[in-house]
Amino acid sequence: MISFFSRLIDLIAPRCCAICGCRLSITEQTLCSSCDRHIPRTWYERSPYDNMMNRLYWKQIPIEKTSALFFYNAQAPVSKAIYDLKYHHCSEIGVSLGEIAAREFSHENFFEGIDTIIPVPLTKKRQHTRGYNQSMMIARGISNVTGIKINNNIVRRTLFKESQTHKDVIDRKENVKDAFSIINTKAIANHHILLVDDIVTTGATTIACSQQLMKAEGIKISIVSLGFVKP
Numbered sequence: 001m002i003s004f005f006s007r008l009i010d011l012i013a014p015r016c017c018a019i020c021g022c023r024l025s026i027t028e029q030t031l032c033s034s035c036d037r038h039i040p041r042t043w044y045e046r047s048p049y050d051n052m053m054n055r056l057y058w059k060q061i062p063i064e065k066t067s068a069l070f071f072y073n074a075q076a077p078v079s080k081a082i083y084d085l086k087y088h089h090c091s092e093i094g095v096s097l098g099e100i101a102a103r104e105f106s107h108e109n110f111f112e113g114i115d116t117i118i119p120v121p122l123t124k125k126r127q128h129t130r131g132y133n134q135s136m137m138i139a140r141g142i143s144n145v146t147g148i149k150i151n152n153n154i155v156r157r158t159l160f161k162e163s164q165t166h167k168d169v170i171d172r173k174e175n176v177k178d179a180f181s182i183i184n185t186k187a188i189a190n191h192h193i194l195l196v197d198d199i200v201t202t203g204a205t206t207i208a209c210s211q212q213l214m215k216a217e218g219i220k221i222s223i224v225s226l227g228f229v230k231p
């Protein structure tokens with residue numbers, strides 16, 4: 001049922017598709033049905049323990065489940081939504097895409113056994129200039145759907161060097177190796193953590209962050225992102 005109020009809001013302030021910009025119908029949320037249909041989904045939630053993303057972490061960290069909503073590359077239409085999320089103050093795109101991912105992954109019971117959601121943190125400075133942490137927005141969307149609590153006070157990002165876009169794999173690892181430090185190990189002892197990032201490329205960032213989380217006792221780590229860049 002669509003309320004009178006929602007219809008009224010839709011008339012006064014029409015909402016636009018985050019990818020193509022066309023006006024959304026009253027039943028559409030964030031993406032128009034055409035863009036939604038054409039997002040190149042990974043479907044990794046159907047084989048969460050063995051997929052191309054999961055293999056990035058093998059021999060690096062004891063990884064449980066991994067999935068991403070879609071395959072990402074800078075030329076794909078979906079990159080507009082990610083760009084707006086990161087650089088155009090469109091934080092609500094993160095929440096909505098997080099909700100979409102969570103609803104789809106829930107069909108495969110992906111979140112079963114997970115205790116705590118942790119978004120990959122930004123440095124204080126970066127978060128201040130952006131106004132928010134985009135991974136926190138995605139985490140919020142996942143939490144809205146699953147009811148799993150977010151804990152944002154476990155790990156801190158201390159370093160943020162130049163953009164990683166043009167760096168090779170070894171450089172990326174060097175770049176983020178010491179970027180994180182754990183603040184509180186007790187609060188997550190024996191928890192199964194869901195680490196949330198916007199885009200996973202080489203896994204270097206999520207590996208560095210996980211290595212800090214692993215300082216807590218009895219920890220399990222699963223990882224979710226919106227986009228995954230095929231190696």
Ligand SMILES: [Zn+2]
Nearest residue numbers: 017020032035
């Ligand atoms: Zn669209």
